[in-house]
Amino acid sequence: MDFSFTPEQDMLRDSLGKLLAQTYSFDQRQALLKSGAARSEPVWQALGEMGLLALPFAESDGGLGGQPSDLVACGLVMGRHLVAEPWLASVLLGGKALALGGARAQPLLADVIAGNAQVALAHEERHGIGPVTAMGTTLTLNGDAVQLDGEKKLVLGGAEANALIVSARAGDKLALVRVDPSAPGVAVTGYSMIDGRRAATVRFEHVIIPAAQVMRDDAEAALDAVIENALLTLSAEAVGAMGALLEMTGSYAATRKQFGVPIGSFQAMAHRLADMKIAWAKAxxxxxxxxxxxxxxxxSPRDVALLKAQMGRLGRAVGESAVQVHGGIGMTDELAVGHYLKRLLAIEAMLGSTDYHLRRVGAR
Amino acid sequence: MDISFGPELESFRAEVAAFLDCAPTPDIREAGRKTTSVFAPFESVMAWQKILHAKGWVAPGWPAQYGGTGWSVEQRYIFAEEYFKRDLPPLLPNGLQMVGPLLIDLGSEEQKAKYLPGILSGEDYWTQGYSEPNAGSDLAALSCAAVADGDDYIINGQKIWTTLAHKANRMFMLVRTSTEGKKQQGITFLLLDRTDYPGMEIRPIIGLDGIPEQCEVFFDNVRVPQTARVGAENDGWSVAKALLRHERGGSAGSPAMYRKLELIRVTAQGTPSPFGGMVADDPVFQRDIGELEADIASHAAFEKLVISGHPLSHDPAMPSMNKVMSSELAQRVSVLMTRVAGTEALPLQLEALNIGSNVAALGQELELVAMPYYLNSRATTIYAGTNEVQRDLIARTLPAA
Structure with a gap:
């Protein structure tokens, strides 16, 4: 058994960390988000040069054939730096879903890998990612074409996407269809999330789509694999964020004085810090x-559900404790602590909440 | 990253399963099902240890040269999984997981040759003489004194929470040999060859579960040879700390927890819910058992990282984190057991718990053991250093600016 990274993965983590330390400090990040830009062009370009936009794709698709552990190595660093670039949105979710179309994914997939285009996966609806029978978005036959109706929530990078990959119920199967966001009947409402990422609500009303754009008519297992990879990367982000919070909070408790002594010398504080460390170690x-x-x-699907549930629970616990230990200053927008909490809260809610995944584990 | 799932591991699993299916006697199996503590019923578990020793499988965690199995980390986990699947009683930890590994690390060659064979074979059972009435969490405040006299020490004082001392034939203990300097500096670690030295008196203590598992031990001018010492005189604190690392870390406790979770699930499938259907169908139960399983899985992953030598195993907080996690999980498992048992956990059934009593249990297996296990498990966050002390230790390992 070996759970360590390879030397190549350590080098990747190291160079990504150096890049982000130079270009994505907390102040630089906040300035970027305040500017309203959906991404930092120099950082996005640099991620492309490092190969991160090509990483998860098969070599036959023009990618690097990266392994899950490569994604985790990167995700840990992304989480530590609170990266809000559309890497998860356009590469791990949109891009990987697009790649399910095989040869038809090109040439758009090549543009995604080159960083010249974005795609988004429109899958979540209201409460998480239930079975296909509970999906409200439908795909029905309409003459020689198909018709798409429904509403998708939390479409990461949806407003910036050149194409949407949409999941829909077709009979009792889950179909994947590629949709042009400017097509008649598609309404995209973009917004910024609490953690700085961009997302959108997308409504489809009588959207008529050529049958050739139905990428797959039975895609549930294939889409599960895409989501599994994304959840794993998201979990790595959560652990990276928890690690950063643990360090910050430990340092703060050792330096901040009240009643003439560092607050970390109080046992109530020390035990809160100990619980944060245990939570991080478990995660x-x-x-x-x-x-x-x-x-x-x-x-198994249970293993992945278990992971997602734990990231939600443990991440929230670490984030809330970090704010508490920091006291008033932890409540402010100017400190990174609260932004880590918001990233962890976003991770908890997306792609199936903690309660959803825990009941999946418990019901068996 | 690498986890092996090769065919050679599956054939190892089959070999382990075949042995564990046949080797334990009915009495040993009964003891396993009626284990409601870290400490399994004494006579049965010691009989089981002798069988495992004859097979050479008694100490998977020990180096092969001292009688370990030489198994890989994967093999050790498979062994633990198959072991607990069959509800076999866990071997008592004091010898095999505490004083044995300590002697391998710090004992003299004479001590190793003298004591390790008996620890492995189960000829000897060692009780731990650490705590005193006025030295619990503040263990270094201990006052039970040993005074040098010729080639001997003469011991006077009292120990408490000496688990199964009334069944033990040997004892390892901490004594005060000096009151100079810091209190940690005057402590010495001793190995007692007998528990019936003249002047030694052992009194069992009945616990919350109604079972006499703990003891207190009184020393009135008890004479033991100085060769009983491990390490130097007045250096016993560092010996004890080395032992605590074995007591608190490097375990494979999660397979036993998974097994109890399975017992809870099976029982819940046959226990009617007041809301209709069975308890297993209740969404609240499903969410709660899902949460418990998620935490057990995290602990299992932690244990695997530690025994695989991941950098987390070198974190100075590792033993304390492991102790906090495993002890609090044991308690949560026991709480869920009592929740599923409900009122059926309330009959006092000490006779039915006795191995070989032939007194039939009221209700199902889980209902017999749930309450004694719950009550006994309240100790997990108290012994081996309370979890409050562990959290103090963990907090000290955080980076200071």
């Missing part, structure tokens, strides 16, 4: 173990 261990399981082809 890290489960992340690395599940990564190795997935890489060995041995992970």
């Amino acid at each position: 890290q261990a489960l992340l690395l173990y599940t990564t190795a399981l997935i890489e060995a082809g041995q992970a």
Whole structure:
């Protein structure tokens, strides 16, 4: 058993960390988000030059054939730096869903890998990612074409996407269809999320689509694999964010004085810090173990549900404690602490909430 | 990253399963099902240890040269999984997981040759003489004194929470040999060859579960040879700390927890819910058992990272984190057991719990053990250093600016 990264992965983590330290400090990040830009062009370009936009795609698709552990190595660093670039949105979700179309994914997929285009996956609806029978968005036959109706929530990068990959119920199957966001009947409402990422609500009303744009008519298993990869990367982001919070909060408790002594010398504070460290250790261990399981082809849907649930619970606990230890200053927008909490809260809510995944584990 | 799932591991699993299916006697199996503590019923578990020793499988965690199995990390986990699947009683930890590994690390060659065989075979059972009435969490405040006299020490004082001392034939203990300097500096670690030295008196203490598992031990001018010492005189604190690392870390406790979770699930499938259907169908139960399983899975992953030598295993907080996690999970498992048992956990059934009593249990297996296990498990966050002390230790490992 070996749960450590390879030397190549350590180098990747190191160079990504250096890049983000130079270009994505907390102040630089905040300035970027305040500017209203959906991404930082120099950072996006640099991520492309490092190969991150090509990483998860098969070599036959023009990618680098990266392994799950490569994604985790990157996700840990992304989480530590609170990256809000559309890497998850356009590469791990939109791009990987697009790639399910095989040869038809080109030439758009090549543009995504080159950083010249974005795609988004429109899958979530209201409360998480239930079975296809509970999906409200439908795809029905309309003459020689198909018709798409419904509403998708939390479409990451949806307002910036050149194409949407939409999941819909077709009979009792889950179909994937590629939709032009400017097509008649498509209404995209973009917004910024609490954690700085961009997302959109997308409504489809009598959207008529040529049958050739139905990428797959039975895509549930294939889409599950895409979501599994994205959840794993998102979990790595959560662990990276938890690690950063643990360090920040430990340092703050050692320096901030009240009643003439560092607040960390109070046992109530020390025990809160200890619980934060335990939570981080549990999260890290489960992340690395599940990564190795997935890489060995041995992970079950329960294993992935378990991971997502733990990231939500443990991330929230670490984030809330970090704010509490920082006290009033932890409540302010100017400190990074609250932004880590918001990233962790966003991770908890997306792609199936903690309650959803825990009940999946418990119901078996 | 790498986890092996090769065919050679599956054949190892089959070999382990075949042995564990046949080797334990009915008495040993009964003891496993009626284990409501870290400490399984004494006579049965020691009989089981002798069988495992004859097979060479008694100490998977020990180096092969000292009688370990030489198994890989994967094999050790498979062994633990198959072991607990069959509800076999866990071997008592004091010898195999505490004083044995300590002697391998710090004992003299004479001590290793003298004591390790008996620890492995189950001829000897060692009780731990650490705590005193006025030295619990503040263990270094201990006052039970040993005074040098010729080639001997003469011991006077009292120990408490000496688990199964009334069944033990040997004892490892901490004594005060000096009151100079810091209180940690005057402590010495001793190995007692007998528990029936003249002047030694052992009194069992009945616990919340109604079972006499703990003891207190009184020393009145008890004479033991100085060769009983491990390490130097007045250096016992560092010996004890080395032992605590074995007591608190590097375990494979999660397979036993998974097994109890399975027992809860099976029982819930046959227990009617007041809302109709079975408890297993209740959304609140499903969410709660899902949460517990998620935490057990995290702990299992933590254990695997630690025994695989991941950098987390070198974190100075590792033993304390492991102790907090495993002890609090054991308690949560026991709480869910009592929740599923409900009123059926309330009959006092000490006779039915006795191995070989032939007194039939009222109700199902889980209902017999749930309450004694719950009550006994309240100790997990108290012993081996309270979890409050562990959290103090963990907090000290955080980066200071």
